[in-house]
Amino acid sequence: GAGIHELPGLPAGVKFDPTDQEILEHLEAKVRSDIQMLHPLIDEFIPTLEGENGICCTHPEKLPGQFI
Numbered sequence: 001g002a003g004i005h006e007l008p009g010l011p012a013g014v015k016f017d018p019t020d021q022e023i024l025e026h027l028e029a030k031v032r033s034d035i036q037m038l039h040p041l042i043d044e045f046i047p048t049l050e051g052e053n054g055i056c057c058t059h060p061e062k063l064p065g066q067f068i
Contacts, residue, residue: 016045 018026022039023046029037 016041018042 018039018041023042025037026039026042029035029039
């Protein structure tokens, strides 16, 4: 997705503070593929499961620790 610096029209100092309810509704919309209910900014600020940098990425190169 577009990074926060690529989002046009956001004035300086915009506060992004979704409620728990908004986050749950956004995740439910993702599961149901309901694009009309997706929050426009949540994925820009909160990592999701998708993608190589998602919160559940388990690729060995991404794991902490020493390489042998």
